[in-house]
Amino acid sequence: MPSIEGAQMKRTRDGRRRFSREVKLNAVKRLQEGERLSKVAKEMKVEPALLARWNQQFRTGGEQALKEVGRPRGRGLRPPAGRRTAELERLVGRQQAAIDFLERALRRVEELRQNKRDDGGTASSR
Numbered sequence: 001m002p003s004i005e006g007a008q009m010k011r012t013r014d015g016r017r018r019f020s021r022e023v024k025l026n027a028v029k030r031l032q033e034g035e036r037l038s039k040v041a042k043e044m045k046v047e048p049a050l051l052a053r054w055n056q057q058f059r060t061g062g063e064q065a066l067k068e069v070g071r072p073r074g075r076g077l078r079p080p081a082g083r084r085t086a087e088l089e090r091l092v093g094r095q096q097a098a099i100d101f102l103e104r105a106l107r108r109v110e111e112l113r114q115n116k117r118d119d120g121g122t123a124s125s126r
Contacts, residue, residue, distance in 0.1 A: 019046075024066040027051055028058045 010018045023044075030040050031051070041048040057065040 017046075021063070021066050021068050024054045025058075025063060028055050028066070031055050 010020075012018060027040055027044060027046075031037060037048055037051055037055075041051045044051070054066060
């Protein structure tokens with residue numbers, strides 16, 4: 001059994017293992033050749049559910065479905081465009097509601113000021 005340590009596997013900052021496409025393909029090929037999932041998972045020291053997920057990804061999308069180690073560059077923490085658009089639309093809606101409220105409040109204050117000036121008395125400068 002070839003080792004999965006070294007260049008084919010990396011560790012994240014929090015210590016989790018990240019497997020290369022080569023390691024995933026090797027594991028899936030072993031399953032395709034008839035080896036038992038539990039045996040391959042035990043030898044690779046991975047959860048059977050993870051190995052089953054790789055196998056399913058391979059069956060539905062081929063080699064391209066098995067992602068390489070790490071994240072693609074430039075895709076960082078940005079949410080998908082549709083989600084971001086919806087988030088910005090909600091923000092604009094809240095801001096517009098606040099503007100409408102403040103405009104109504106300003107009109108009301110101006111009406112009250114005009115009513116005070118109409119009684120003939122002098123307005124306080126305070």
